[in-house]
Amino acid sequence: MSEWQEYTLGDIVDIKHGYAFKGEFFSETPTTDILVTPGNFKIGGGFKSDKLKYYNGEIPDGFVLSHEDIIVTMTDLSKQADTLGYSAKVPIDSSKVFLHNQRIGLLIFKDKSFDKDFIYWLMRAEHYQKFVAGSATGATVKHSSPSRIRAFKFKAPTSNSLRKKIAKILSNYDDLIENNLKRIKLLEESARLTYEEWFLRFRIDGKKLDIDPDTGLPFGWEKVKLKSFCILTMGQSPKSKFYNQTCEGLPFHQGVTNYGFRFPSNTTWSTEGSRISEEGDILFSVRAPVGRLNVSIEKIILGRGLASIRQINDLNSFLFYQLQNIFFEDNLMGSGAIFDSVTKRDVEDIELIYSKNISEKFNTLTSTIDNEIKNLTNQNKFLKEARDILLPRLMTGMIDTDNMDIAV
Secondary structure, three states: OOOEEEEEHHHHEEEEOOEOOOHHHEEOOOOOEEEOOHHHEOOOOOEOOOOOEEEOOOOOOOOEOOOOOEEEEOEEOOOOOOOOOOEEEOOOOOOOEEEOEOOEEEEEEOOOOOOHHHHHHHOOOHHHHHHHHHOOEOOOOEEOOHHHHHOOEEEEEOOHHHHHHHHHHHHHHHHHHHHHHHHHHHHHHHHHHHHHHHHOOOEEOOEEOOEOOOOOOEOOOEEEEHHHOEEEEEOOOOOHHHEEOOOOOEEEEOOOOOOOOOOOOOOOEEOOOOOEEOOOOEEEEOEOOOOOEEEOOOOEEEOOOEEEEEEOOOOHHHHHHHHHHHOOEOOEOOOOOEOOEOOHHHHHOOEEEEOHHHHHHHHHHHHHHHHHHHHHHHHHHHHHHHHHHHHHHHHOOOOOOOOOOOOO
């Protein structure tokens, strides 16, 4: 087995502070300039692109990040410091400019011989993050600093080719996960475009349907309220004494915090709870951001920020894409009305377009797509679990990689 020795992170990297961009230039309207914030870090590390903050002002020299730069978060709002100190890579996206914001550190490599990706994965390892979280300051908001992060000591192979090999093994998992995510997005986009063609343009198989002038819909179609079409369950949070992080009881979801691209991930469980969402039910956020959708991948307990919706004729795929179209933007319904929260009656009174034959035909088509999305999501879950088991073992030398045939 190759020789390992102790290093200090500060001997290999410096960490550059970000710039305090002026709040008056923060923009709700999407721009090409993206402010990187602690909210862009996943629990466990890696870049999260679903909550972008936009900027529409002057940009000082030296605070534009490059693609694949390694960054670290030095502030965390969660009680458990879930993301504090973790690393992420700036995405490769030619359509966006990522800005080096305050409380985000940029790694500057002093030791050019040390593999950058090895350090990236080291800073996603649990023993590193525990060190950073353990030295954090602040009661409610946790803070770290470049000096604290740079003080971390670790063991690593003296051979840089072996460090590259370890990083490559872990990166291969992330590449597979990313490819699956791209496939999921393409599948959902195809279903969404089909919905728009059929139910907004009223074109099916290339043929425009005849419109009833009295309703503005194709002949035989109707508008129905959600309450006549679906089973609605509003969430109700159990007492916090029943919560746990040890998988006892059922997964508990309070709001959109743990939403994924389609399915939520579990971080909290509860041994009590009367409002249940079954597998396949649509999850609908009833508090800001109102109207965000996910799908239950298993039985869960609903907190007060969520409702679950089930179509009575098992047309959940059709219902999902119609609700997605209605709530095309956070807190904004298709009518243009803006909501901070919605009541049970508000949800029940959502108006839906329905045609028995066409809705069933669309549901059959998109159910196949949704099942493929579910399968790919499950693949990613298993890949993440395998990667996360390997990560600490590779980073501490528990697994001998000398004889592994991995191209680097």
